[in-house]
Each structure stands twice: as structure tokens, then as C-alpha cells.
Amino acid sequence: xxxxxxxxxIIGASKSPKKPSGRAFAPxxxxxxxxxxxxxxxxxxxxxxxxxxxxxRLGTETFISQAxxxxxxxxxxxxxxxxxxxxxxxRFLDLFRPADDYKFTIRTxxxxxxxxxxxxxxxGYAALVLAxxxxxxxxxxxxxxxxxxxxxxxxxxxxxxxxxxxxxxxEAVDGLDSYAEQIDVQWPDLRIAxxxxxxxxxxxxxxxGMNRTVETSALYKSWPQQAERDIKEIRQAIADQxxxxxxxxxxxxxxxxxxxxxxxxxxLLYWLPETVELFRKVWTLRNDGLPVYFTIxxxxxxxxxxxxxxxxSVREYFPDAKIVIPFE
Amino acid sequence: xxxxxxxxxIIGASKSPKKPSGRAFAPxxxxxxxxxxxxxxxxxxxxxxxxxxxxxRLGTETFISQAxxxxxxxxxxxxxxxxxxxxxxxRFLDLFRPADDYKFTIRTxxxxxxxxxxxxxxxGYAALVLAxxxxxxxxxxxxxxxxxxxxxxxxxxxxxxxxxxxxxxxEAVDGLDSYAEQIDVQWPDLRIAxxxxxxxxxxxxxxxGMNRTVETSALYKSWPQQAERDIKEIRQAIADQxxxxxxxxxxxxxxxxxxxxxxxxxxLLYWLPETVELFRKVWTLRNDGLPVYFTIxxxxxxxxxxxxxxxxSVREYFPDAKIVIPFE
Numbered sequence: 001x002x003x004x005x006x007x008x009x010i011i012g013a014s015k016s017p018k019k020p021s022g023r024a025f026a027p028x029x030x031x032x033x034x035x036x037x038x039x040x041x042x043x044x045x046x047x048x049x050x051x052x053x054x055x056x057r058l059g060t061e062t063f064i065s066q067a068x069x070x071x072x073x074x075x076x077x078x079x080x081x082x083x084x085x086x087x088x089x090x091r092f093l094d095l096f097r098p099a100d101d102y103k104f105t106i107r108t109x110x111x112x113x114x115x116x117x118x119x120x121x122x123x124g125y126a127a128l129v130l131a132x133x134x135x136x137x138x139x140x141x142x143x144x145x146x147x148x149x150x151x152x153x154x155x156x157x158x159x160x161x162x163x164x165x166x167x168x169x170x171e172a173v174d175g176l177d178s179y180a181e182q183i184d185v186q187w188p189d190l191r192i193a194x195x196x197x198x199x200x201x202x203x204x205x206x207x208x209g210m211n212r213t214v215e216t217s218a219l220y221k222s223w224p225q226q227a228e229r230d231i232k233e234i235r236q237a238i239a240d241q242x243x244x245x246x247x248x249x250x251x252x253x254x255x256x257x258x259x260x261x262x263x264x265x266x267x268l269l270y271w272l273p274e275t276v277e278l279f280r281k282v283w284t285l286r287n288d289g290l291p292v293y294f295t296i297x298x299x300x301x302x303x304x305x306x307x308x309x310x311x312x313s314v315r316e317y318f319p320d321a322k323i324v325i326p327f328e
Numbered sequence: 329x330x331x332x333x334x335x336x337x338i339i340g341a342s343k344s345p346k347k348p349s350g351r352a353f354a355p356x357x358x359x360x361x362x363x364x365x366x367x368x369x370x371x372x373x374x375x376x377x378x379x380x381x382x383x384x385r386l387g388t389e390t391f392i393s394q395a396x397x398x399x400x401x402x403x404x405x406x407x408x409x410x411x412x413x414x415x416x417x418x419r420f421l422d423l424f425r426p427a428d429d430y431k432f433t434i435r436t437x438x439x440x441x442x443x444x445x446x447x448x449x450x451x452g453y454a455a456l457v458l459a460x461x462x463x464x465x466x467x468x469x470x471x472x473x474x475x476x477x478x479x480x481x482x483x484x485x486x487x488x489x490x491x492x493x494x495x496x497x498x499e500a501v502d503g504l505d506s507y508a509e510q511i512d513v514q515w516p517d518l519r520i521a522x523x524x525x526x527x528x529x530x531x532x533x534x535x536x537g538m539n540r541t542v543e544t545s546a547l548y549k550s551w552p553q554q555a556e557r558d559i560k561e562i563r564q565a566i567a568d569q570x571x572x573x574x575x576x577x578x579x580x581x582x583x584x585x586x587x588x589x590x591x592x593x594x595x596l597l598y599w600l601p602e603t604v605e606l607f608r609k610v611w612t613l614r615n616d617g618l619p620v621y622f623t624i625x626x627x628x629x630x631x632x633x634x635x636x637x638x639x640x641s642v643r644e645y646f647p648d649a650k651i652v653i654p655f656e
Binding site: 218220259 | 546548553583586591595599607
């Protein structure tokens with residue numbers, strides 16, 4: 001089973017543009033129950049189901065059209081064709097070309113400050129798949145588009161949707177049951193403060209980090225069980241609009257994910273000294289009665305979950321934070 | 329099975345002084361494969377076997393004699409009787425009193441800088457048990473004394489010996505097969521640089537930390553397996569005098585232990601920002617070719633393992649380090 005097989009099953013022979021170009025926007029997302037570990041590396045099939053919240057108007061807008069040669073413009077700058085970013089994108093587009101000499105121009109813009117360290121591959125591959133759907137008039141279901149986006153980047157499967165989103169791990173070998181779905185609950189008061197401690201590119205990318213963890217971390221064996229327990233509790237917390245439960249489980253899920261990496265060989269520690277300082281600051285504020293919880297992805301930056309009524313305090317304690325309103 | 333039962337089995341009725349006072353020294357120790365988790369809290373029976381290196385002349389010297397009331401002097405200062413340190417000690421002495429009104433004076437001195445954050449309860453309870461053995465002329469085997477020391481503090485079972493020491497977890501319910509033994513290998517070139525980042529008393533003691541981890545950390549389930557693998561490799565590295573293997577396994581074992589804590593609920597993070605800074609410094613130096621590895625116990629301070637030939641470099645990069653020679 002290859003990525004190509006997945007694409008054939010979903011879009012069949014429908015590979016010709018219906019319009020001069022395609023266009024789409026997809027939001028970035030932050031997982032509250034993390035995706036960590038692939039059971040199939042080629043198809044980005046996850047070991048565990050995950051649950052995220054999309055970031056409203058923050059994300060990626062992408063235009064696609066036919067061209068003489070593959071070209072990708074990121075935030076109005078042409079990316080050199082041999083850059084890993086472009087290479088990965090062109091290989092993904094290989095899955096969709098009507099003929100080998102069919103080439104694309106992609107123009108993609110993130111309205112997320114790059115410094116924030118928010119996953120742009122999630123919104124990027126989601127927007128790209130939506131733009132292809134628009135360009136070629138596939139009229140696919142979001143569930144099918146979610147599978148296509150997953151082939152580009154696992155967490156992109158979740159960026160097809162706004163609000164809370166669950167990506168079902170699925171069981172099938174072909175991965176056709178591994179897609180994301182929206183959870184039909186709004187939470188307008190939810191806020192996320194993004195605290196950026198480093199803008200450097202991380203030394204170990206998340207795919208490599210996942211693979212190393214799965215292969216070498218003895219503690220990873222317990223992760224699927226932890227993730228299963230956590231996703232149930234987060235689902236329940238969302239249904240109950242129970243903020244402190246949502247925060248507590250999201251925080252402990254993120255720490256458990258990092259724990260599996262720390263126990264990898266060689267160890268994977270994405271934290272910087274400032275990361276630990278922010279953890280401690282969040283804990284101190286919480287001890288002092290301010291309901292704030294953090295989550296953290298495979299990088300050094302910290303995201304603080306809070307409710308709208310505490311925005312003044314959060315702004316005071318984290319003056320450099322970028323505050324995101326997921327349900328805007 | 330209580331602590332009292334263990335004591336009765338080992339020393340029987342032999343509870344009267346043969347000398348006016350007893351005296352003994354026991355070294356501190358640093359575990360290369362950590363003790364983390366009790367399968368019996370009362371008897372300090374561990375989930376996993378552990379392996380340490382004793383710190384030579386750094387440790388605790390203790391004098392004991394009969395007195396009108398229980399009193400303990402720590403580094404020449406009288407400790408107030410209601411301090412947790414004194415309370416724990418007096419409860420331990422309860423196991424040995426010939427009569428309820430039999431009281432002790434204990435004078436105990438650590439020649440380890442308290443700031444170094446080296447476990448003093450290990451050397452403390454080991455020295456106390458040795459001093460009792462001297463005072464009362466028990467003439468017990470070290471193996472038996474190791475069991476008695478374990479009843480005071482788990483890692484004290486290892487501080488009965490110099491050099492490399494393995495504490496066998498044992499299987500028996502009464503814990504009489506859970507004792508430490510010396511490994512008959514010398515490693516005169518081994519050095520440990522103790523890097524102190526905080527002298528504050530830790531917020532969560534190691535017993536409480538262990539218990540919370542065992543009870544709440546899903547990832548702890550994989551720890552016994554990791555510890556079993558690590559202790560085998562460390563034994564082999566010692567037999568082969570393979571420093572880089574010793575260092576690598578010790579470092580990964582310590583990180584895995586911390587990973588189990590980080591995944592506890594609520595999370596247990598003993599690291600300070602400076603701790604992470606030191607981890608990264610060690611990794612950078614190692615990347616640059618200097619064979620240094622760290623280990624870290626349930627606290628923020630870091631211990632760097634290296635060989636004598638690199639002492640100049642280590643002193644240069646860590647000017648504030650206290651350098652320990654275990655085989656002096």
C-alpha cells in the first residue's frame with residue numbers, strides 16, 4: 001500500500017483542472033491530545049487517535065495553477081527547488097499529476113508569525129489539498145480530503161476543520177479509516193497564548209523524532225494507553241465545557257509525550273531553559289489561583305490555555321504572548 | 329511484615345551495648361542505574377535492582393551512645409526534636425531500642441557540601457547502622473547490615489560499600505533477599521563532577537515522588553523493563569571498562585527515570601532552567617569530542633561522569649564543579 005494507492009482510491013481518474021486555478025485556506029491547529037508515533041511511516045498512519053483545536057483565522061492560504069516547471073512561493077518568496085520544503089511538496093504533488101510532465105505553481109502564505117513555532121505543515125498540506133479540490137473540481141467529502149491531507153503531513157488531516165477536531169487512528173492497513181472529523185461543540189471563551197522562546201529551526205524534525213521515539217524509547221510502549229485515556233477525558237471535558245479538566249489533561253498529555261522522547265536513545269529534549277522557566281511560571285500562577293494550563297509540541301515553544309475572562313492577567317504575566325481566539 | 333520483623337530476624341535479641349559508644353563512616357553514592365519505585369513502602373523494597381558508585385571519602389560519619397533523651401546533632405548543630413529529619417531518625421531507632429525508655433545521642437557529620445545535593449540519607453542511614461553494629465558488637469555481615477540500612481532509606485543499602493555496588497531487588501515478601509553487594513572491579517580513573525544549580529530543599533521528597541510516579545504515571549509501567557536492560561549493560565560496561573557505554577547508559581537511565589516523573593499526575597519536574605542548560609552543555613561538549621555524560625537524581629543538580637585524562641577540560645568548562653574521585 002503506497003500513498004499513490006490511497007490517492008487512486010479516493011480521486012480515481014479525476015485529474016484535470018476544471019478552473020484556471022485553485023484556492024483555499026486552512027487553519028493551523030494545536031493538539032490537546034497529541035499525535036506521536038506512526039504505525040505506517042509511508043501513509044502517516046498514527047499509533048494513537050489525537051484531538052486538536054484549530055486556530056480560527058490563523059493558518060495558510062494557498063493558490064495552485066498549472067505551470068512550465070514546479071515552483072513554490074512561500075510568503076511571496078520563491079523557494080529554491082532543492083530546499084527540503086520544496087522537495088517534500090513536489091513529491092507530494094507527484095501523487096496528483098495527470099502526467100509526469102505536468103507541473104505546478106504553488107503560492108502559499110502563512111498568516112501565523114513564523115516565530116510562533118506553530119506547525120505550518122499541518123495548515124499547509126490541508127490548504128494545498130483543499131486548493132487541489134477547488135482547482136480540479138473533485139467535490140470530495142471533507143473526510144476524503146482529510147485522508148489526502150494526512151498523506152502530506154499527519155496533523156494536516158486535522159486542519160481541514162475549524163473548532164475541535166478528532167483524528168481517528170483507524171485500524172485498516174490501507175488507512176482509509178484514518179481521517180479527522182469535527183466535534184460539534186463551540187467554545188467561544190477559549191483562548192491560547194502562544195509563547196515563543198526560540199525561532200530557530202529545530203535540530204530534529206517531528207517525523208524523525210517520532211520514529212526515534214517509537215524505535216528506541218522503552219517508555220513509548222505505555223504511550224498509546226496514556227493517549228487513549230487522555231482523548232476520552234478531553235472529549236468529555238469538551239462536552240462538559242470543563243475548562244480545568246481540559247487544561248489539566250492537555251498539559252499532562254503533552255508532558256507524557258515529551259517524556260517518551262526524553263527516554264529515547266539518544267534522548268530527544270526539545271526544551272530550552274526558557275521552556276522550563278515557562279512551565280514553572282504557569283504552575284506558579286495556577287498555584288496562586290489563575291486557571292492556566294500549557295501544552296507544548298515537538299519544539300521549545302509553549303502554548304498556554306486559558307479562558308477569556310482571564311485575558312487581562314495573562315497579558316500582564318506574559319506580555320510577549322500572541323493570543324489566539326480559536327472560535328472567532 | 330513490618331520493619332520491626334526484619335530487624336528481629338537479623339539481630340535477634342542482641343540489643344545491648346558492648347562499648348560505651350559506636351562510630352562509623354559510610355560513603356555517599358550516586359546511582360548509575362536508578363532506584364525508582366517501591367514495591368513495599370514500609371520495607372523500602374524496590375521495584376527494580378539498582379547500581380551505584382560510592383563517593384570514596386565523601387559521606388557521613390556517625391557516633392552513637394546511650395542518653396537520657398533522644399538527641400541528634402547534625403554537623404555540630406542540635407536538630408530540634410520535631411524536625412522531620414529528627415523524627416524520621418528517632419522512628420528508625422525505635423526498631424532497635426532494648427526498651428521503650430532507652431534513648432540515644434547521635435552525632436552525625438556530612439563531609440559532603442550540603443549544596444552539592446548529594447543524597448545524605450543514603451550515607452546517613454548506612455553510617456548509623458554501622459555505628460549501631462559497632463556500639464552493640466553485632467558483628468553482622470555487610471549483607472545483613474545492608475538490609476537494616478535499607479529499612480532507614482532505600483539507597484542506604486548501597487552505601488555500606490565502596491566502589492561499584494549493586495542492590496538486588498529481591499523477590500521475597502520479607503525482603504531478606506533485597507540487599508546490596510559490592511562489584512569487585514576498580515576504576516581508578518573514573519571521575520564525577522558535581523554541578524550544583526540549587527541548594528533549596530526540593531518541594532517533593534523522593535519517597536513522595538516515587539509513590540506518585542508509581543501510582544499515576546502511565547509511562548512508569550515500562551520503567552522496570554528499562555531498568556533491567558540498563559543494569560545489565562552497566563554491569564557489562566564496568567566489566568569491560570567501557571567508559572562511553574557506562575556514560576551513555578547511565579545518562580539514558582537517568583533521563584528515563586525523570587521521564588516517568590514528568591508523566592506523573594500532577595507532573596513531577598525536578599529540573600530548573602539551569603538544569604536543562606547543563607544537559608545541553610554536556611551534549612554540546614560531547615558532540616565536540618569530549619567524552620562527558622551526565623546523571624541526575626530526584627533534584628535539579630547534575631553530575632557529570634568523565635575520565636581522569638579529561639579533568640583539565642572539565643574544570644575549564646565547569647569551573648564551579650566539585651570533582652569527586654570514587655576510587656581514591
